[in-house]
Amino acid sequence: MKSFEMYHPLVLFYYFMTVIGMAMFFMHPIYLVLTFMEAVLLNFLLLRHGFWKKLMMYIPLFFIMAIINPLISHNGELVILYVNDNAVTMEAICYGMAMALMILAVIIWFNSYNGVMTSDKFLYLFGKLSPVLALTISITMRLVPRFKHQIHIITQAQKTIGMDYTSGSVWERIKCVTRILSILITWALENAIETADSMKARGYGLPERSTFSLFVFEKRDGWLLGVITLLAGISVAGSFLGYTTFYFYPTFSEMEWSLTSVGFYSVYAVLLAIPIVIEIKENIKWRYLRSTI
Amino acid sequence: MALLKIDNLNFYYPEEIDSALKNINLTIEEGEFVVLIGQSGCGKSTLLKHLKRELAPHGKKSGDILYRNERLEDLDMKTAAAEVGYVLQNPENQIVTDKVWHELAFGLENLGLDTLTIRRRVAEMANFFGIQSWFRQKTVGLSGGQKQLLNLAAVMAMQPKLLLLDEPTSQLDPIAAMEFITTLHKLNQELGLTIILIEHRLEEVLPLADKVVLMDHSEIIYTGHPKQLLTDIPKNHAMHDALPTAMRIFNACDQEGDAPLTIREGRKWLLQQPVEQNCVSVDENYVELGLVVLEAKDIAFRYEKNSDDILHGFQMHVRAGEMLSIIGGNGTGKSTALKILSGLEKPYRGNVFVNGQKLKKYRNSDLYREQLAVLPQDPKTLFVEKQVRKELESMQKVAMKASAEKLAEIISLLDLQHLMDRHPYDLSGGEQQKLALAKLLLLNPKILLLDEPTKGIDAHAKKALAHILHALLKQGVAIVMVTHDIEFSAEYSSRCALFFDGNLVSEGDPRTFYSGNSFYTTAAHRLSRGIFKNAITCEDVITLCKKATTNVSV
Numbered sequence: 076m077k078s079f080e081m082y083h084p085l086v087l088f089y090y091f092m093t094v095i096g097m098a099m100f101f102m103h104p105i106y107l108v109l110t111f112m113e114a115v116l117l118n119f120l121l122l123r124h125g126f127w128k129k130l131m132m133y134i135p136l137f138f139i140m141a142i143i144n145p146l147i148s149h150n151g152e153l154v155i156l157y158v159n160d161n162a163v164t165m166e167a168i169c170y171g172m173a174m175a176l177m178i179l180a181v182i183i184w185f186n187s188y189n190g191v192m193t194s195d196k197f198l199y200l201f202g203k204l205s206p207v208l209a210l211t212i213s214i215t216m217r218l219v220p221r222f223k224h225q226i227h228i229i230t231q232a233q234k235t236i237g238m239d240y241t242s243g244s245v246w247e248r249i250k251c252v253t254r255i256l257s258i259l260i261t262w263a264l265e266n267a268i269e270t271a272d273s274m275k276a277r278g279y280g281l282p283e284r285s286t287f288s289l290f291v292f293e294k295r296d297g298w299l300l301g302v303i304t305l306l307a308g309i310s311v312a313g314s315f316l317g318y319t320t321f322y323f324y325p326t327f328s329e330m331e332w333s334l335t336s337v338g339f340y341s342v343y344a345v346l347l348a349i350p351i352v353i354e355i356k357e358n359i360k361w362r363y364l365r366s367t368i
Numbered sequence: 369m370a371l372l373k374i375d376n377l378n379f380y381y382p383e384e385i386d387s388a389l390k391n392i393n394l395t396i397e398e399g400e401f402v403v404l405i406g407q408s409g410c411g412k413s414t415l416l417k418h419l420k421r422e423l424a425p426h427g428k429k430s431g432d433i434l435y436r437n438e439r440l441e442d443l444d445m446k447t448a449a450a451e452v453g454y455v456l457q458n459p460e461n462q463i464v465t466d467k468v469w470h471e472l473a474f475g476l477e478n479l480g481l482d483t484l485t486i487r488r489r490v491a492e493m494a495n496f497f498g499i500q501s502w503f504r505q506k507t508v509g510l511s512g513g514q515k516q517l518l519n520l521a522a523v524m525a526m527q528p529k530l531l532l533l534d535e536p537t538s539q540l541d542p543i544a545a546m547e548f549i550t551t552l553h554k555l556n557q558e559l560g561l562t563i564i565l566i567e568h569r570l571e572e573v574l575p576l577a578d579k580v581v582l583m584d585h586s587e588i589i590y591t592g593h594p595k596q597l598l599t600d601i602p603k604n605h606a607m608h609d610a611l612p613t614a615m616r617i618f619n620a621c622d623q624e625g626d627a628p629l630t631i632r633e634g635r636k637w638l639l640q641q642p643v644e645q646n647c648v649s650v651d652e653n654y655v656e657l658g659l660v661v662l663e664a665k666d667i668a669f670r671y672e673k674n675s676d677d678i679l680h681g682f683q684m685h686v687r688a689g690e691m692l693s694i695i696g697g698n699g700t701g702k703s704t705a706l707k708i709l710s711g712l713e714k715p716y717r718g719n720v721f722v723n724g725q726k727l728k729k730y731r732n733s734d735l736y737r738e739q740l741a742v743l744p745q746d747p748k749t750l751f752v753e754k755q756v757r758k759e760l761e762s763m764q765k766v767a768m769k770a771s772a773e774k775l776a777e778i779i780s781l782l783d784l785q786h787l788m789d790r791h792p793y794d795l796s797g798g799e800q801q802k803l804a805l806a807k808l809l810l811l812n813p814k815i816l817l818l819d820e821p822t823k824g825i826d827a828h829a830k831k832a833l834a835h836i837l838h839a840l841l842k843q844g845v846a847i848v849m850v851t852h853d854i855e856f857s858a859e860y861s862s863r864c865a866l867f868f869d870g871n872l873v874s875e876g877d878p879r880t881f882y883s884g885n886s887f888y889t890t891a892a893h894r895l896s897r898g899i900f901k902n903a904i905t906c907e908d909v910i911t912l913c914k915k916a917t918t919n920v921s922v
Contacts, residue, residue, distance in 0.1 A: 228749055231712050235710060235740075235741065242732060270461050270464060272423055276423055276523075277474060278446065
């Protein structure tokens, strides 16, 4: 899963938000199955071997969620059996399974999202909203590991002059820990002065600061953004026209197989397949390139 | 037109009567490589900070600093930030962001440049400094040398016309320091960049300098080419100890004229002298050694189960009254060895013996009192109080047995009297180290372990440290020192050992040890190799030279 990730963070974020947003509202069985299948496929491409392990964890989750609904909801016309005078209906079971499938699909989509949108991409996107916050986060990300390292050094140095927080009475241990923290804070403040000098020396504080990043919005990013918007627009329109609606209660509404509805189903399928198609296309291209060498 | 002209600059820190800078006049031409030298506290850093407007210290100032005939204060803000670059001493503290590429771009972002320009400049810098391979890495994982190179590259990305550096290599090991200095030389030669550098490593830097500026007590006492430096400064000036070996020998032999700067020039000069070849130096003072107090037997150690062994079959011993220096490359595990010896890390095989008893058997409170003490690389990790006096008094309480006499004795031995009311963080590197050492000595250790004690301190402080260590040796303390400083270990230790591949591979007294090595040896030995048989320190060479000249005159 390398080629889809290489798209601009904005495109990636936009794509996942649209897909996940729609997946949460479309309860039509065809849509559900599509969402789930393609979520699994994409996740498999992303994680490869790690995926099966995760899937094992999802199966019991699915059944738990599917079972809960028929136990609390007794609506529906197709009664299978009675438990303590409560009807267990076909509709409730199906609705429970549909809900479970939807939640699972959304979880798996989020999983893929996490794999693709690494923290630096997220920070880059939201740094645009607030450059100061973005810089602060960047500085913090540098300081945290430094502090950890320094605590270790101070602890060892203190241990050799008999201030060991791992032994002695509780009172002594507390004394040692406060001492270590006090040294750390003095050290941090002292060093912060030098860091501030280094920032000032490189012109921090001048007006009109710009923000640089390694991400470039290329032409292909624009194209993909357009395609996503178009496909998502059609799907949303279909939803307004009622093609994504499906009733489980009082009993199942009829499945539609008209040309228009199949058209809407395929548009949705294509939208979800974008990362998979990009990935497979790239793979084939590489294989072809290698074979010609 | 001079690039920089300092006109009668005087400066007083707030509420200080003595001036920090006195009548400074200095002209620096475009493309010059200037080295600013002087003892610590002479005002070098204050002067350098004045040249960078953003960092100029507060206080009372008179006189002018002209940058291209314009007063520094009148420069446009962006020009001032970009055209004068400043690199500080500590590589860690200067890095602001978490990613290498972001650090390179940081200054350019501040200047408000657009993405395309930044992209090009960052790419240029990454190429020039060889950063490509770690361009996308996090800054935390870089080595000290890489960090300092990154700091330099980040400043260079702003395309400065004048580069100021305040002891940039003091925290680096010799190899990284050499690489850094070579890069500076390249910048100066290939881009014609003007550089003003404060540096203690004169052996490497002085031969590259076009101009050397010597400061003493807030004043400039010499400006000119390094070769003539000797003729213009007083014969017994304290700065002599810091000069390159060739210059020191030349000076001690009362020579006139252009001094040799490099080993090559030094050898050439020495070969022309009427010296007897293959003279042998002998050590006069032989010291009686005590019992073995610290011993390591067949130590094996690794940090993680699946990593490689850092120590493997490590053996060593040290006797009372003996100073053992462990030298060796960077990151080979010397410091780890020290941690094992001090009980901070546990070996998975082998044992450490302290006074014949296994280290494991000691309770921490017994081990670190009256037995063993470790001087950490960063002395600040031991400081808690706001005043040197309180620092020592609080330690006196911890070490229950330390009497007031003991404290007074330590203070006078380490020469701390005049510092008692200062804040520990305000002391110079050498003074901080002495304070840390004083705290340790209150615990009355029999074994002293030192981790890079000469890192970042000047020649004068090194001499003072050696004096203290020798006084301790006389009291029967055993010292183990891990160091990069070949000259220091050659001059002062009783035994040297080379750490390589998890073990000590060769050891011996400094004279046999260093005269046996051809690369890993002192400058004085490299200079006199093949001329004198086993001279390893400057003093050796000087004595032999003098002996030869008196022989000739007789």
